[in-house]
Amino acid sequence: MPKYKNVLVIGSRGLLGTAVTRVLSDRRYRLILPENEDMDVTDQEQVLEFLRHHWPDLIVNCSGVTDIEENEDEKDIWPELVNRYGPLVLAGFCTDLGIPLVHFSSSFVFDGEKSGPYTEDDPPSPVNRYGLFKAEADEAVLSECPRALVVRTSCLFGPGRTNYASLVARKAQVGEPIEAPPDVVVSATYTFDLAEVTADLIESGATGLYHVVNAGSVSYYDLAARVLELVGLEGELVPVPAEIFRKAKTPLNLVLSTAKIERDFGVAMRHWDEALQEYVRDYLHSDILLSDDITEAEAAGE
Ligand SMILES: NC(=O)c1ccc[n+]([C@@H]2O[C@H](COP(=O)([O-])OP(=O)(O)OC[C@H]3O[C@@H](n4cnc5c(N)ncnc54)[C@H](OP(=O)(O)O)[C@@H]3O)[C@@H](O)[C@H]2O)c1
Incomplete structure (x- = not known):
């Protein structure tokens, strides 16, 4: 029996929202999946109107503007509204209604200066x-x-x-050079693994802050090389330092520790490479490599 009757997923058509929606629907949750124009998280009045109409008993916020350069433009207030103000609007309503809110955050809250993985106790230093x-x-x-x-x-x-792995595959297929910083190390994470653990956390009634990533760490360069190997394409891999890869400052260490979910819930995340193999086998070949629409490589988010 699903723990909640009416689950509102915001940003359900995004990268993470796609997996969250599929996992919750497989677990037989009744989902409310609004179009952005019907439920814009930056519009307080509209959010209130929508909630009054649908009365969700859980909100999962997968909305966001993840293009780092877009966020960097001080003249554009949209990313700030979606990433900073939107979650606050939702938190206010969830508090008033007494319902849980699930919200997603990023390793980009850290400066990347730490030598090991970041824990939930490390203070943010963006x-x-x-x-x-x-x-x-x-x-x-x-x-x-x-x-x-x-x-x-x-x-x-x-x-x-589009995500970094799919972008690498597309660029290799159309013969475009693939820029990849060897000096930026990440916790590469499969959206379905994250969505499954998030659903488990929801069902356990978890609150507070948790880091959820696949095990192991990898540089963007080695990740790109592994994608090329798995999809069987040559690709022109160009090692570029972080400051060339993006205009915005990029932390060199974006690795998160999962010790807290292991300790509190006994969750053991599988290695990113195993998850990447599954993604390439189940989706990347058909979605990207067999698609006709491969000439325009969209910008990937973070
Ligand atoms: N991608 C990553 O590698 C990564 C890493 C760490 C954390 N995260 C976090 O994970 C969450 C989801 O990211 P993602 O990668 O899935 O992003 P995404 O693919 O860009 O999806 C974001 C979704 O939010 C929707 N959206 C944008 N503005 C909105 C608004 N004002 N009101 C309602 N919906 C709005 C988008 O609608 P459209 O369909 O119109 O674009 C899209 O469906 C974010 O909180 C992000 O910070 C992502």
């Missing part, structure tokens, strides 16, 4: 505007909403939207 908005949203959501669960993750790959 070095770019995306990281700042995410860190401020985490703090606001956790302090405003007693039933909030904030799940931090890193470098997602999965079906539904």
Whole structure:
């Protein structure tokens, strides 16, 4: 029996939202999946109107603007509204209604100076505007909403939207050079693994802050090389340092520790490479490599 009757998933057509929606629907949850124009998290009035109409008993917020450069543009207030203000609006309503809020955050809240994986106890120290908005949203959501669960993750790959792994495959296929920094190390994470653990956490009634990523760590360069190997394409892999890869400052260490979910819930995440093999086998070949629409490589998010 599903634990909740009416689950509102915001951003359900995004990279993570695609997996969250599929996992919750497989677990027989009744889902409310609004179009952005019907439920814009930056529009307080509209959110209230929507909630009054649908009365969800759980909100899962998969919305976000994950393009780091877009967040960096000070003249564009949209990323700040979605990443920082939107979660606060949702936290306020969830508190008033007494319902749980699940919100997602990022390893970009850290400066990357630490030598090992970041834990939930490490204080945020963002070095770019995306990281700042995410860190401020985490703090606001956790302090405003007693039933909030904030799940931090890193470098997602999965079906539904362009991501770093799919971008590498597409670029190799159309013969474009693939820029990859060897000096930036991430916790590459499969959206379905993250969605399954998030659903388990929801069903356990977890609240507070948890890091959820696949095991192991890898540089963008080695990740790109492994994608090329798995899809069987040559690809022109160009090693570029972090400061060339992005105009916005990129933390060199984006690796998260999962010791807390292991300790509190006995969750053991599988290695990113095993998960990547599954993604390539089940989705990347058919979604990207067999697709006709391969000439335009969209920008991947973080
Ligand atoms: N991607 C990563 O590697 C990564 C890593 C760590 C953390 N995260 C976090 O995971 C969450 C989901 O990211 P993602 O990669 O799935 O992003 P995504 O693929 O860009 O999806 C974001 C979704 O949010 C929707 N959205 C944007 N603005 C909205 C608004 N004002 N109101 C309602 N919905 C709105 C988007 O709609 P459209 O369909 O119109 O675009 C899209 O469906 C974010 O909190 C992000 O910070 C992502």
